[in-house]
Amino acid sequence: MIFRCAFSRSRRAAAMLLAAALACLPAACSRSRGPGKTIIQDSGSDTMVNLAQAWAEEYAKVEPAVSVEVSGGGSGTGIAALSSATVDIANCSRRFQPQEIAQAKKNTGKDPHEVMVGFDALAVYIHKQNPMEQITLDQLAEIYAEGGKLTKWSQLGVKMPPGSDEIIRVSRQSNSGTYFYFREAILGNGRDFKLGSRDMQGSKDVVELVANTPSAIGYSGMGYNTPEVKALRVSKKAGDPAYPPTVETTLDHTYPIARPLFMYTLGEPAGATRKYIDWILSEAGQKIVLESGYVPLPKAGAPR
């Protein structure tokens, strides 16, 4: 009896929810398919989601007849969505892998078309009270890679308050383009991450957790820098000069962990999508890259 009572209550709630969802359905449809409005679906990289949002908002002023709908979730999410043709553009902070290209081709009959839209320096963040100023790529690998030897701040010569000597590794979930890029660029040779890192769902979450945790280290896009955290200067190896993640150091390749950001479409972009991407590559679009905290493409002809 008790059980039945609990059951019926939950079922009633479910029915109400369903009814509400059904009632909303036609309204939602009619809103998104307004008269004469073209919709561009744009999803993927969490690193790029703020940037994509800023583009979409600005583009709504330039081209009111086109509405760009942006969602995040990670580069992997965008790739999966593009290869099932549910979005028009996939934002990616890494390149498509060969098997992903094959998958998209198999599902849709078209090759993913790649457009480079900007750069991001992958910043290494620590708590602002941490006295450390710079780090080498080897040290990062030893901290993050499976079998790496660095687990304590004292091994890096950093004095931490008692009880917080352990390096708290903050990482990303495994569909993140940032995760893939970090694994490839820092760990190298297909090495895996050390188990036990705190895997956050978003770029912003990484920075937030590092800001609240004195003994944490984390990696995230340079656009997510806040006064609460400190972005380390990074050098290629011990003894080399270390550089902070900035626009200049990214463009002259002195900052060692910078990466291009991409937008992918199925086949050559056409129609409204083509116009949108052309606008992104134009001066107006590239200005927004800089305003969002990322690095625009170099002016005289993009590399490659």
Add this chain to the structure above:
Amino acid sequence: MLPAMKRPRWEILAESATESLIRLCGVSAILFVFGIFFFVFREGSQFLFHGFNLREFFFSQEWYPTSERHVRYGALALIAGTASVTVLAMALAVPFGIGAAIFLSEFCGPRAKETLKVVIELLAAIPSVVWGFIGLTVMNPVIINLFHTPIGLNVLNGGLILALMSVPIIVSIGEDSLKAVPDSYREAAIALGVTRWQLIYRVLLPAAKNGLLAAVLLGVGRAVGETMAVLMATGHAVKIPTSLMDSVRTLTATIAAELGEAPVHSDHYQVLFIIGILLFSITFAVNLTADLIVRGVRGK
């Protein structure tokens, strides 16, 4: 429904239509459960029977679903994560929940009781993502400062949040089952001159024990199945916990975090569904046990 009564045709039709609609609603619950089970099983079955390493799944803690060198699906750490958080949550929620149920049904005046019940039901209505947010932003610094640990997203945080989430269920079902004990039991006991404590300990708890056990088991089901709050509060780290201050990752959180990315029908995708089958089996077993126990109550 006297035969002499004349009713318009449409009324009879409407009645039978309503009746079959209601019957459909009743049957649909069963259909949905089987449909969900079938779907989850179908999505995971291909890999489950071809190439799935059961031993690795249950006895290895190496969860590397997207490794380039060597993909490994060891879920031991995830199972340990779910178990540790659930056990802690129950260790906190059961005494509090049962205690509150006893207070509500035996000690408290009618007005205080109404207020308390509303508040407790309000507690149950807080969305789990809000709980997760509390864990992330409020409890994290509190735990860091209180225990001097490097990070506050850990078993303790997740367990506390889950305990708060399962207490309302335990209280409301526990209170129902205590109320279901006939008053004649109480009167008989008081007539024998027992104290209040003896009444509760010797008479009410034994009489209501099946209902209370069911309350606890439903609380367990809630804790095992909870996703969003633990995803945010436990730190999401693949690790077998050795203390309350270790970050863990649960089975549910793993599905939530990884399913969106895994290419449909890939091995990774199917392993996530196999985790789903495991979770389904756990909650099914727990709910079935609770149901059988309650049936035991009715059979008496």
